[in-house]
Amino acid sequence: RQGSELAGWAMGRWTYEGIDLNHNFADLNTALWDAEDNDLVPHEFPNHYIPIPEYYTFANATVAPETRAVIAWMQRYPFVLSANLHGGELVVTYPFDMSRTYWKARELTPTPDDGVFRWLATVYATANLAMASGQRRRCHHDDFARLGNIINGANWHTVAGSDGTWLSPNAGGGSRRAGHCHLCHLPHPLQVHRGIKGVVRDSDTEQGIPNAIISVDGINHDVRT
Numbered sequence: 001r002q003g004s005e006l007a008g009w010a011m012g013r014w015t016y017e018g019i020d021l022n023h024n025f026a027d028l029n030t031a032l033w034d035a036e037d038n039d040l041v042p043h044e045f046p047n048h049y050i051p052i053p054e055y056y057t058f059a060n061a062t063v064a065p066e067t068r069a070v071i072a073w074m075q076r077y078p079f080v081l082s083a084n085l086h087g088g089e090l091v092v093t094y095p096f097d098m099s100r101t102y103w104k105a106r107e108l109t110p111t112p113d114d115g116v117f118r119w120l121a122t123v124y125a126t127a128n129l130a131m132a133s134g135q136r137r138r139c140h141h142d143d144f145a146r147l148g149n150i151i152n153g154a155n156w157h158t159v160a161g162s163d164g165t166w167l168s169p170n171a172g173g174g175s176r177r178a179g180h181c182h183l184c185h186l187p188h189p190l191q192v193h194r195g196i197k198g199v200v201r202d203s204d205t206e207q208g209i210p211n212a213i214i215s216v217d218g219i220n221h222d223v224r225t
Contacts, residue, residue, distance in 0.1 A: 019064040022086070023161040025071070026056040029098045030160075041220065047112075048222045070163070081120070081192045084163060090131055091144040092121040097153035097162040109154035112221035116195070118150065123191060125149040200225050 013020050028050045035045035052071075055061060094117035099107035111117060125131050131149045144151060153159065200212040212225045 015064055015066065017064060019062065019067075021064055021066055022163070023159060024062075024064050024067045025161050025163050026052050027098070027160050028052075029096060029100075030102070033100055036220075042215075042222060046222070047220050049224060083124070089142055089144065090136065090149065091142070091147075091156075092125045092131075092150045093153040093156060094118060094121045094150065095153060097159040099154040099158040104158065106155055106157055108152050110152060112219045119194075120191060121150040122148060123188075127188075 013022065015021060031053065032041070032045070032047065032050055035041050041047050056063060094114075095111045096109040098109065099105070100109045101107050125148060130136055134145070136145075142156075153162075200209045200214070201207060202209055208225070210225060214223045214225070216222075
């Protein structure tokens with residue numbers, strides 16, 4: 001009832017159990033970056049489909065049932081493109097959400113697929129009339145219009161355990177923050193068909209090969225069929 005300007009960013013963030021769902025996913029970034037620093041990627045530690053940490057699976061772990069349900073859903077349906085929408089500043093953020101330097105409150109931390117994420121963020125920001133309008137007012141104090149209404153999530157403020165932090169090393173989902181529900185226009189659905197796609201087959205039997213790992217030179221993020 002107060003509106004976003006008076007309620008503050010924390011109002012309505014927690015579940016009945018007192019868990020902030022936006023910070024409740026497992027931190028896979030730290031494990032990946034530690035492995036990269038020790039030259040373990042990708043031969044000893046994967047750069048995609050990173051296993052969920054053991055502590056996160058314990059029965060007494062502080063994990064909301066909603067979070068577990070979303071993870072199970074993502075694992076069952078490996079979708080191509082995703083976004084989440086919630087109140088806040090009128091801006092599109094793209095991964096990573098967590099800064100690589102753990103003590104920094106904000107730091108540009110792009111993913112290996114940074115070009116794709118920036119493109120998708122720009123497509124959304126320019127297709128949404130409320131975001132693209134030069135006459136729109138700010139939500140709080142940040143003016144994202146000078147940045148094209150997009151920003152790397154970690155370069156805005158670091159968030160450990162966000163769904164984007166959990167999903168980016170795995171399926172590569174993007175986080176799009178569109179405040180005030182200004183969803184007047186959406187990107188064309190054919191954005192999901194950008195890039196390379198096909199079927200990996202056995203050369204002898206012509207049967208499809210599941211769990212085949214596809215690597216692209218220069219991009220430290222493999223894809224699995």
